[in-house]
Amino acid sequence: MALHFELVTPEKLLRSEEVHMVVVPGTEGDFGVLERHAPVMSTIRDGEVKIFASAGATPETVRVEGGFAEVNAEGLTILAEKVVEEN
Template sequence: MLHFELVTPEKLLRSENVHMVVVPGSEGDFGVLEGHAPFMSTIRDGNIEIYKTASNQSPEIIRVEGGFAEVNEKGLTVLAEKAG
């Protein structure tokens, strides 16, 4: 499982283990699974798609505005200017 955190300047909104997250990167959407290579990207206004399990056909959607995403050995952290 991938450890995913969604953080805004106000608070930590999410900290959970999920199957996959699709992030609206500034140069296009990208999906992150467990074991993804270290990566950093700015994000554009758009929707984060959270897939809780491999068989989850309808993801949870969270709207984000600005910020950046970092993938490292601990998982994926999205630092968004606004979320919700």
């Protein structure tokens, strides 16, 4: 079982992949999303999105600044205002 995850900025689609879990920095607090999560929409705060490729894996982190997260029957889409590239 896997969660379909997409990370999008105003410029382009950055990621579209199947993952185990994503932890989102919501404005009301961080929340984890697994496959079959209840539908929800949330604004997101500046912070790190944690992407777990598989159960027990070390998460990959992507820094975002603002935006929205939507969970629906298709999976999780994060519409980030900006993704901060790590150097």
